[in-house]
Amino acid sequence: MKDLKNKKIIITGANGGIGSLVAKLLAKEKANLILMSSNEETLQKLCQEIKTDHDKVSYIIADFSNIRSIQETCEIIAEIDDIYMIINLSGISNFNSLGLQTNSQIEKLFNINLIAPIMLTKALLPEMIKNKAGHIVTMGSIFGSIAFPYFSTYSSSKAGLRTFSESLQRELEGSGVKVSYIAPRAVKTNINKGKVAEFLKRSKSNVDDPELIAKKIIKAIKDEKKISYFGFPESLFVRLNYLFPSLVSRGIKAQTNIAREILINN
Numbered sequence: 692m693k694d695l696k697n698k699k700i701i702i703t704g705a706n707g708g709i710g711s712l713v714a715k716l717l718a719k720e721k722a723n724l725i726l727m728s729s730n731e732e733t734l735q736k737l738c739q740e741i742k743t744d745h746d747k748v749s750y751i752i753a754d755f756s757n758i759r760s761i762q763e764t765c766e767i768i769a770e771i772d773d774i775y776m777i778i779n780l781s782g783i784s785n786f787n788s789l790g791l792q793t794n795s796q797i798e799k800l801f802n803i804n805l806i807a808p809i810m811l812t813k814a815l816l817p818e819m820i821k822n823k824a825g826h827i828v829t830m831g832s833i834f835g836s837i838a839f840p841y842f843s844t845y846s847s848s849k850a851g852l853r854t855f856s857e858s859l860q861r862e863l864e865g866s867g868v869k870v871s872y873i874a875p876r877a878v879k880t881n882i883n884k885g886k887v888a889e890f891l892k893r894s895k896s897n898v899d900d901p902e903l904i905a906k907k908i909i910k911a912i913k914d915e916k917k918i919s920y921f922g923f924p925e926s927l928f929v930r931l932n933y934l935f936p937s938l939v940s941r942g943i944k945a946q947t948n949i950a951r952e953i954l955i956n957n
Contacts, residue, residue, distance in 0.1 A: 703807070772818070826915070831856070875907075
């Protein structure tokens with residue numbers, strides 16, 4: 692199991708329901724943390740909470756909603772020495788039919804969910820490869836393997852992260868740089884509030900507590916797992932979807948109807 696003490700780790704989306712918990716758990720591992728989000732107030736608050744018993748924590752304000760800001764952040768982190776790990780946790784969702792999603796909403800979602808992790812990884816890789824050590828950790832979703840209707844942009848962005856991670860694992864084989872893709876099922880965080888929470892409740896979907904998922908993320912990281920799916924039977928459905936996608940389509944038909952009804956009536 693990997694020792695993370697004094698390892699310099701970037702966490703994007705650090706102010707989120709999962710990100711803040713991951714940061715606190717890594718602080719207990721005595722990692723050297725660099726927290727990122729677009730909300731300075733919440734970053735400052737989180738840093739203060741962590742600093743009560745761990746002084747190796749700092750933050751960078753990072754806006755991933757547009758390419759220019761992503762590039763600016765890439766330039767900043769490329770100048771930081773000895774980054775051992777990045778944990779790409781930033782993410783947003785859009786629960787709606789594709790036709791009702793604006794172009795700006797779609798662009799923002801893909802910038803945050805997919806483009807930013809790829810560009811940030813690209814910025815850090817040269818030094819990691821040079822040092823023959825590093826770890827790229829990317830947060831996907833079960834929805835990245837089981838493409839749910841009315842989550843078309845979210846599902847496709849997470850599917851992109853899955854294939855990006857798989858490709859990078861093969862590309863970096865033997866380099867000393869590890870790549871992990873972690874895919875939980877639904878979690879009780881702000882991304883799953885409102886209409887999404889109603890959909891999850893009415894469809895009787897399993898929803899995990901963020902504390903549980905944060906602990907599983909840390910374990911997957913320390914074990915250097917290449918791919919981790921959290922939750923049963925969802926992890927089984929992932930395998931079934933690869934082999935028998937039409938079977939899964941029939942299986943989620945009732946959930947599709949529930950989602951349609953929620954969106955039409957709201």
